[in-house]
Amino acid sequence: MNYDVVILAAGKGKRMGAGKNKMLLEVAGIPIILHTLLAFESDKACSRIVLVINESERDIFSSFLSHFNITKVVKMVQGGTERQDSVYQGLKVLSGEGIVLIHDGARPFVKKESIARVTETARDEGAAILAVPVKDTIKKVLDHKVQETVERSDLWAVQTPQAFRLPLILAAHRTGLQRGLQATDDASLMEQTGQTVAVVEGDYQNIKITTPEDMLIAEQFMRNKKGSVQNENRARI
Ligand SMILES: Nc1ccn([C@@H]2O[C@H](COP(=O)(O)OP(=O)(O)OP(=O)(O)O)[C@@H](O)[C@H]2O)c(=O)n1
């Protein structure tokens, strides 16, 4: 099932505290955003990529695209103040009735089989998200005092890509704008307009690189990945 993808890279990386867009930080010697772009560039089912950037970083991103031969990026557009604004700027580039994925540039380790499953589910259901069951106990806290322990069996940690039939998610974003809805993920705009959203179990490696500790996890993941590729290559000798 072919799809288009809007990849978000227009944040400021404040929680990373690196003093620059975390998309430009390197993991295993390659900028985070390149790992993410290459995951989709190498996916035969991916037709077009719309990359949402900070305008001030256009030259840097253009050099990345040419240096790494990323040919599927059809347009780079300026993002907005919030992630939701950036998504909408990216969606407006696309047209038609097909499936669009919306993906955080800060999630470089998404697997192709997860992409395929969430895309197929969106084709059938109209909207689908990747998520994993929560492993920690979650509590509601106010003034550093526990207010409530939330039943864990119903809780899932939501990831990206999130997959939608394009007309549905465009309409949900437009309604969200009209109503002044604020959403930290795109599926919640669909939920708030009464749409059903299917959940596809992803994997715990699909982390969002957000704080400095995540960089350590990412480097370790790449070392393990490189090690397993070397072992596979050795096995072929
Ligand atoms: N106005 C924004 C905010 C975020 N993003 C992108 O959305 C993804 C998820 O956002 P997040 O992890 O919060 O990134 P930042 O906003 O950069 O981080 P912070 O909140 O710590 O500043 C990232 O790939 C980020 O680049 C975006 O395109 N436009």
Ligand SMILES: C[C@](O)(CO)[C@H](O)COP(=O)(O)O
């Ligand atoms: C979309 C998301 O990655 C789902 O977990 C998350 O909501 C993004 O949050 P952020 O604060 O914009 O990183």
